Amino acid sequence: MELLSPRSGVSQIKPYRPAQPEGDGRSWIDLSLTVNPLGASPKAVNAYRHAAAQIHRYPDPLQDGLRRAIARTYDLDAERIVCAAGSDELIQLVCLAYAGPGDEILCHENGYQGFQKAARVAGATPVVAMERDMVVDVEAMIELAGERTKICYLANPNNPTGTYVAIDAVERLRAGLPAHTLLVVDAAYADYVRRNNYSSGADLVEKTDNTLMVRTFSKLHGLAGLRIGWGYGPVGVVDAINSVRSAFNVSVPAQAAAIATLGDAEHEERTLAHNAMWLPWLTTELQQLGLRVYPSVCNFILVRVPTDPSLGVPAIVEHLARRNILVKTVAEYGMADCLRITVGQEEENRALVAALAEILV
Ligand SMILES: Cc1ncc(COP(=O)(O)O)c(C=O)c1O
Structure with missing residues (x-):
């Protein structure tokens, strides 16, 4: 008798493991996840509370109010917007809609983990292009694209490297990919980027009929x-995702809070000002401690730790944990000697640097 087993791609997926030890009741300075250190907008929290009176109802399956609010804020066409339970869900849904066994999904070496997972869940094969010093190499991606390439995922900027590629490189990538390959630009950290040669990908969506931009409310x-x-x-891609998604995938409080946060420019400005101050501060401080810091345009940084085993990743993580500080190891990306550290509140950033100085100086 044949034993019950998941599809082969599924057994290759490693379940997500949080940095925080299981069942641990300690209160941590958690710099392991790339979230907003200032929390949510008070307007969003208020809307969330008000939505409590509506949670016996199903959410709006057309996501009308939310799509219109996004369209107004970013000056886009609401008909070409689709919402999901996190951008992770969208990354997955688009793969399910366009790829299956026998198809290839183009990803980049240190690219966001959700891409390869999406490929495997769909039964497709991830194909990984090498990067150059933690930066996407679009020429290497183009070289690997072929007849079977259904989707090319590009995280721009990327997590966990924090680096980005300029608009002309993204355009070269689009032009170099086959027309039947959907380019998915994951711009989760676009709001943080302050570079003249960067674009979130929205203009490429307008100019082509085979590009999808993915964004999130989880970061800024x-x-x-x-x-x-x-x-x-494009309408066709949005229609395909709408066909695949669960009709009620974005909850009542989530839709209400997202609409409200788009009306809170002050919260956005405070968040961006905080990041503009503390990202360079952390970068300089960590460099002064002898760590290699990759240039980040996001709300986190990737650092390479010394090769000396007594100062390697396990020793540093253990030492920080003794000081109640959590950071993210990135061994699952093949970067066993790196750590990803998110910009925290002022006192959290100072605590991190002080704790690192205890062992690195
Ligand atoms: C590059 C990138 N894309 C997508 C996501 C998924 O974000 P969410 O599902 O919370 O929208 C993340 C989360 O860390 C990310 O870093």
């Missing part, structure tokens, strides 16, 4: 716990 807007992401793409 601090709504990671509510699970809301959105995509902007």
Whole structure:
């Protein structure tokens, strides 16, 4: 008798492991996840509370109010927007809609983990292009694209590297990919980027009929716990995602809070000002401690730790844990000697640097 087993791709997926030890009741300075250190907008929290009176109802399956609010804020066409339970869900849904066994999904070496997972869940094969010093190499991606490439995922900027590629490189990538390959630009951290040669990908969506941009409310807007992401793409792609998604995938409080946060420019400005101050501060401090810091345009940084085993990743993580500080190891990305550290509140950043100085100086 044949034993029950999941599809082969599924057994290759490693379940997500949080940095925090299981069942641990300690109160941590948690710099392991790339969330907003200032929390959610008070307007979003208020809307969430008000939505409590409506949670016996199903959410709006057309996501009308939310799509219109996104369209107004980013000056986009609401008809080409689709929302999901986090951008993670969108990354998955688009793969399920376009790829299956025998198809290839193009990813980049240190690219966001959700891409390869999406490929495997769909039964497709991830194909991984090498990067150059933690930066996406679009030429290497183009080289690997072929007849079977259904989707090319590009995280721009990328997590966990924090690096980005300029608009001309993204355009070269689009032009170099086959027309039947959907380019999915995951711009989860777009709001943080302050570079003249960067674009979130929205203009490429307008100019082409095979590009999808994916965004999230989890980062700048601090709504990671509510699970809301959105995509902007050609009508056909949006229709395909709408066909695959559960009709009620974005909850009543999530839709209400997301609409409210888009009306809170002050919260956005405070968040961006905080990041603009503490990202360079952390970068300089960590460099002064002898760590290699990759140039980040996000709300986190990737650092390479010394090769000396007594100062390697396990020793540093253990020492920080003794000081109640959590950071993210990235061994699952093949970067066993790196750590990803998110910008925290002022006192958290100072505590991190002080704790690192105890062992690195
Ligand atoms: C590059 C990137 N894309 C997508 C996501 C998924 O975000 P969410 O599902 O919370 O929208 C993350 C989360 O860390 C990310 O870093």
